[in-house]
Amino acid sequence: MIRFLNAALVIAVLIAASIVYGLERESRLADGRLGKINRAIAEEREQIRRLRAEWSYLNTPARLEKLAVKHLQHAPSPVSQVIKLNEVESRVPGLAPEGEAGGDDAIATMLDGNVAAVEGEVPQQPAQPDLIGNILKGME
Amino acid sequence: MTDPAQKVTFFMVVRWLFAKALGSTDATGLPNFKQGRARGRLVLAVFVLCFVAISGRIIQLAVFDDGFNRIRTSSTAKVRIPRPDIIDRNGFVLATDLRTGSMFANPRKVNDIDEAIELLSPHLPDLDVGKLRKKLQSDKGFVWVKREVTPRLQETLHDLGIAGFGFRNETRRIYPMSRLASHVLGFVDVDSVGLAGIEKYLDDRGRLFAASLADPHKAAAAPVELSLDVRVQHGLTEELKRAVKKYKAKGALGIVMDATTGEVVASSSLPDFNPNDPKDALKKDRINRFTGGVFEMGSVFKAVTFAMAFEQRTITLQSRFDVRAPLRAGGSKIDDFHPQRRILTVPEVFTYSSNIGTAKMALGVGVDAHQAFLEKMGFFDRLRTEIPEAAAPLRPRKWRTVSTMTASFGHGISVQPLQLVSAAAALVNGGRLITPTFLKRDRELVPSHSRQVISAETSKKMRYLFRLNVEKGSGRKAETTGFSVGGKTGTAEKVVGGRYSKKHRFNSFLGAFPMNAPRYVLVVSIDEPQPLPETHGFATSGWNAVPTAGKVIARIAPLLGLRPETEPVAAESILNARVGG
Numbered sequence: 001m002i003r004f005l006n007a008a009l010v011i012a013v014l015i016a017a018s019i020v021y022g023l024e025r026e027s028r029l030a031d032g033r034l035g036k037i038n039r040a041i042a043e044e045r046e047q048i049r050r051l052r053a054e055w056s057y058l059n060t061p062a063r064l065e066k067l068a069v070k071h072l073q074h075a076p077s078p079v080s081q082v083i084k085l086n087e088v089e090s091r092v093p094g095l096a097p098e099g100e101a102g103g104d105d106a107i108a109t110m111l112d113g114n115v116a117a118v119e120g121e122v123p124q125q126p127a128q129p130d131l132i133g134n135i136l137k138g139m140e
Numbered sequence: 141m142t143d144p145a146q147k148v149t150f151f152m153v154v155r156w157l158f159a160k161a162l163g164s165t166d167a168t169g170l171p172n173f174k175q176g177r178a179r180g181r182l183v184l185a186v187f188v189l190c191f192v193a194i195s196g197r198i199i200q201l202a203v204f205d206d207g208f209n210r211i212r213t214s215s216t217a218k219v220r221i222p223r224p225d226i227i228d229r230n231g232f233v234l235a236t237d238l239r240t241g242s243m244f245a246n247p248r249k250v251n252d253i254d255e256a257i258e259l260l261s262p263h264l265p266d267l268d269v270g271k272l273r274k275k276l277q278s279d280k281g282f283v284w285v286k287r288e289v290t291p292r293l294q295e296t297l298h299d300l301g302i303a304g305f306g307f308r309n310e311t312r313r314i315y316p317m318s319r320l321a322s323h324v325l326g327f328v329d330v331d332s333v334g335l336a337g338i339e340k341y342l343d344d345r346g347r348l349f350a351a352s353l354a355d356p357h358k359a360a361a362a363p364v365e366l367s368l369d370v371r372v373q374h375g376l377t378e379e380l381k382r383a384v385k386k387y388k389a390k391g392a393l394g395i396v397m398d399a400t401t402g403e404v405v406a407s408s409s410l411p412d413f414n415p416n417d418p419k420d421a422l423k424k425d426r427i428n429r430f431t432g433g434v435f436e437m438g439s440v441f442k443a444v445t446f447a448m449a450f451e452q453r454t455i456t457l458q459s460r461f462d463v464r465a466p467l468r469a470g471g472s473k474i475d476d477f478h479p480q481r482r483i484l485t486v487p488e489v490f491t492y493s494s495n496i497g498t499a500k501m502a503l504g505v506g507v508d509a510h511q512a513f514l515e516k517m518g519f520f521d522r523l524r525t526e527i528p529e530a531a532a533p534l535r536p537r538k539w540r541t542v543s544t545m546t547a548s549f550g551h552g553i554s555v556q557p558l559q560l561v562s563a564a565a566a567l568v569n570g571g572r573l574i575t576p577t578f579l580k581r582d583r584e585l586v587p588s589h590s591r592q593v594i595s596a597e598t599s600k601k602m603r604y605l606f607r608l609n610v611e612k613g614s615g616r617k618a619e620t621t622g623f624s625v626g627g628k629t630g631t632a633e634k635v636v637g638g639r640y641s642k643k644h645r646f647n648s649f650l651g652a653f654p655m656n657a658p659r660y661v662l663v664v665s666i667d668e669p670q671p672l673p674e675t676h677g678f679a680t681s682g683w684n685a686v687p688t689a690g691k692v693i694a695r696i697a698p699l700l701g702l703r704p705e706t707e708p709v710a711a712e713s714i715l716n717a718r719v720g721g
Contacts, residue, residue, distance in 0.1 A: 002180075009187075016191075045360070046239050049225075050291055056233035056316035061374030076695070079622030079704040132238065132290040135316055135416060 054131040221354040223313070223332055224342065225363040226325060228370045229405075229580050233363075235325055235339070235415075237332070238314045241294040241307035243285040247276045249304035256302045260285070263296055288312065313339075315415040321373050323409045323428040324366065324527065324578055327418035336421065337428075338364065338578060341526045365580040367403035372396060375695040377408040380664070383688040384410050387669035387679070393429040394692060395558055396662045399565040399652060402574030402589060403581050404525075405660065405700070407558070432529030434554035435665070438632025439493045439681075440650035441550025441560070445502050446490060446605060447567050448513040450598040454504045457601060457715075459486050461497035469542040474499055477631070477680070490605045491613030493629065495549045502548035503541070510544045514553070516593055517566070518573065523559045526578045531556055550630060551640075557648075561663050564650050566593050567602040568626070568658040600714065607655040608711040614682045618649055618690040622704030623697045626658070627651025627689070629681040634668070644668050647681035649689035654702060656709045656717070664689040 057063075068074065083091050226235035250256055253276045261267055264286055275283040285305065289297065294307055313328045326337020334340035342350040342364065353362040380392040396406040409429040413421040420426060427433055449455040460483050466475040476494050489497030502510050514520060522532040534554040536543040546552035558576055566573040574590040581589070606626030609615045614629040627649055634644040648665040652658040666685050675683035698704075 046291075049236055050238055052225075052233050053236050053238060053314055053316045056236075059232055059370075060317045060320065061371050062320070062378070065374070065378075076698070082622070082704045084706075130290055130292045132240075132314065133293065135314055135318065136288070136290065 050132065053135070057131050057135055221356065221359060221361055222311075223328075224350060224353045224361040226338060226366060227363045228321075228366050228368050228373075229403075230369060232370050233316055234321060234366065234368075234370070235313060235315050237311050238291070239309050240288045240290060240312045241309050242287045243289055243294075243297060243305060243307055245276060245283050245285050245305045246281055247278055247283060247304070248281060250276055251303055253277065256305070259300050259302055260297070263293065263300075317370060318416060319412050319414050320370060320377065321366075321368055321406075321408075322412045322415050322421075323430070323432075324368060324404075324407060325415055326527075327413075327415040327421055335418075336529065337527055338366065340528045344528060346526060367398075367405060367578055367580050368407075369405050369699070371699045372696045373406040373408065375699060376406045376692055377410070377412075379688055379692045379695060380408055380410050380666075382691075383664075383666055383669075383684060387666060387672065387684045389666045389669040389684075391425060391429065391667040392665065392688075393557055393667075394662065394664045395430050395561045396660055396692075396696065397558075397561050397565060397576060399569040399658050399661045400574075401581050401583055401586050402562065402565070402576045404558070404576055404578050406696070407578075428527065428529045429665075429667075430557050431523070431525060431527045432531055432556075434531045434534055434556055435646055436551050436554050436632050436635075437557070437560050437648055437650075437665075438550040438630035438646065439495075440628045440630035440648045440663070441553070442490070442493065442498045442548065442630075443567055443602065443606070443628045443650065444514070444517060444519075444563060445498050445510075445548040446486075447594050447598055447602050448510065449501045449505055450601050451513070451594045452505050452509060455486055455501060457486050457604075460484065461486070461489050461494070461500050463489070463494045463496040463500075465496075467496050467499055467545065469499075469545050470540075472542070474545060487605060487608055490628070491609050493614055498548045499545040502544050507539065507541055507544045510547070511539055514547070517563045518559060519553065519555050519563070523556050523562070523576070525558065525576055533559070550632060557663050557665060560650060561661055564652065564663070565658075565661045567599060568606065568652045568661065569599065570596045571599045600717070603652075603655060603658065604711050604715045606652060607709065607714055610651070610655075611708075611711050615649065615651065615686055617682060617687040618651060618693065619708075620653070620690055620694045620697065623653050623693060623702060624655040624705060624709035625651050625653045625690070625693055626655040627686075629686055631681040645679060647679075647685040649681060649685045651689055651693075653693055653697060654705065654709070655714060656705075659702065660700060662689065662692065664692060 222237050225233055225237070227233055245256075253273060256276070257269055257272060260272075261269060267286065272285065275285075288310070289307070297305075298307065311332065313332055315322075315325060315327075322337075324337055326334060326339040326341075328334050328339050334343040338346075350361075350364070353364065355361065376394045376396060380394050383389065384392050392408075392410045394406070394408045395404060397404050407430045409427070411425055413423075413426050415421070429435075462483050463476060463479075464481050464483070466473045468474075474495050476492070476496055478492055480488075480492055480494065484492065484494060484497055488494075489501070505513070511520075519533055520535065522530055524530055533556070535547070536552055543552055562574060562576045571592050571594040572590045573593040574586060577589070603626060606628060607624065608626075609629070610618050610625050610627055615625070615627045618625050618627055628651070630648040630650065632646040632648070633640040633642060634646050635641070636644050646665060646667055647669055648663060650661075650663045652661045664685050666688065669679050669684040671677045671679040671683075
């Protein structure tokens with residue numbers, strides 16, 4: 001009887017030990033994974049910060065202005081071009097019910113012309129310009 | 141009870157219980173410990189107890205795992221909260237912390253110096269090869285190769301995989317839009333401590349505000365939202381730059397403020413600096429002119445005098461002033477720049493910018509009431525906004541009658557330009573003086589930052605005068621198609637060597653738009669503009685500050701989302717409009 005009990009207990013101890021070891025190992029691995037994920041998150045955050053800084057640099061109004069002047073044939077829209085919605089019919093030739101001859105071509109040609117102008121001049125950018133480098137270089 | 145042998149002690153009871161439990165007793169009924177089997181059972185019992193205790197604890201941890209969580213969070217609580225980013229009102233990043241790496245080498249571990257240099261040099265064009273070779277040949281354990289490498293370059297260099305080289309990460313403050321709004325942003329030192337502008341505010345008076353942005357659990361901080369709009373800021377700065385160049389001026393300043401909330405939408409001071417490399421930020425001419433300096437604003441200050449006289453009911457729009465003879469005060473003479481030598485109505489005093497008329501108007505109100513009104517408008521106190529560079533106003537130590545006369549047209553009293561703009565906002569917005577702010581402000585919080593200083597009726601009269609002056613007076617060149625502008629011009633003579641100089645001027649335009657319901661106020665000042673052939677040799681405000689302001693408004697008004705008016709608002713129509721409508 002007591003021998004049986006002893007044997008059972010030894011087996012129980014072995015089983016318990018292996019379970020505890022398994023749990024401990026699992027938790028250690030999980031901890032490692034957690035650390036790795038946390039580092040990855042920090043890395044991603046840093047990337048996001050960097051990209052946001054680069055995006056902001058790309059959106060610098062002075063830069064956009066320079067590019068717009070260079071590549072677009074647009075000018076700031078004069079106030080005379082801003083009209084109320086109910087005046088659209090009388091001001092845009094293609095929309096006037098009588099002037100069907102001109103049709104909607106007026107707008108289409110306008111658009112086509114501009115699209116062509118834009119398409120023709122977009123320069124080939126290097127794959128990954130070092131923008132942060134540019135910001136720092138801009139320090140004269 | 142008398143026989144000591146009969147005494148039953150606690151120890152005896154325990155012994156007896158053990159004996160019963162182990163099932164073997166000796167002659168006295170006590171456990172026979174000498175028997176191996178009994179001893180074994182005792183040991184067994186102790187072990188069983190221990191295991192039960194441990195299992196219980198495991199079950200407790202597994203099922204009710206509060207304690208476990210508590211341990212984890214406490215170990216991650218000590219994280220550094222980064223400096224918050226600074227963004228404009230539309231979310232564009234104006235300042236952020238970026239990790240940059242500095243490359244170092246351990247010369248003892250570099251196997252092949254020639255190969256390392258050969259691999260590195262194409263990526264680091266400004267690297268001094270000779271110096272690096274010498275460094276790598278030394279037997280030190282640590283030498284710097286290149287400080288502050290951008291993340292992208294760091295990646296490239298890392299991928300070269302040269303043994304003995306490594307990176308140390310450092311955090312650096314970056315201002316992606318470089319010079320834009322540099323005076324508002326300020327800058328930080330190498331340890332990321334703010335030295336000027338909003339950056340200083342975050343470490344200084346705004347520490348609590350900065351702390352409220354932080355999220356302690358994520359080692360992150362919410363960005364600081366400025367009231368600035370980078371597009372408007374750029375438009376303003378660009379036009380000021382052109383003006384400085386055109387009129388060969390020493391400097392310029394411009395402020396655009398939301399007249400209904402006190403938010404500064406753009407404010408620029410030239411010359412400016414690059415906060416990424418603030419080495420010339422501390423030069424004397426780079427001061428922040430909109431809050432960090434005080435100026436005698438000149439005739440633009442007359443608007444305040446007019447509002448006071450309307451408010452005190454000493455004049456009406458129909459009152460008349462005799463400006464035929466110059467005024468004598470103390471040892472000096474007060475005369476007009478454009479002498480009319482006749483009797484002017486109140487609107488004429490405004491549009492001809494008569495010093496004599498305005499001085500008489502102030503005298504009519506009285507010296508004490510004048511001082512009280514200026515104090516009420518905040519001109520006697522240092523205006524405190526988030527920007528730490530705030531100059532205190534200058535006024536005569538002893539206020540005499542002549543002080544009232546000169547202060548009525550903006551001489552003898554020096555104020556921050558931002559102070560004047562906030563006063564102008566009160567003059568046109570219905571009479572509420574709002575404390576200006578460089579941070580985004582919730583519209584619902586405006587009442588707690590403002591107080592009524594003049595009546596809505598006076599404000600309406602001021603709107604009329606402002607509009608009239610651009611329609612017919614000295615501000616004509618500020619007129620912008622589609623947006624009815626109103627404003628007052630000012631040509632202040634600067635004090636050079638202790639006396640007013642006719643050649644050194646500080647020219648301003650103080651205005652508001654659109655005039656039927658003013659939403660924005662602005663001031664544009666040009667410091668020492670020179671006369672040009674195309675300005676017919678004149679260098680007064682109407683020839684430089686006013687047209688510049690006109691260009692600024694034409695450029696920024698569409699960005700501010702104002703709908704263009706199909707026809708200009710006539711001054712008379714403002715006067716006829718119902719107050720409070």
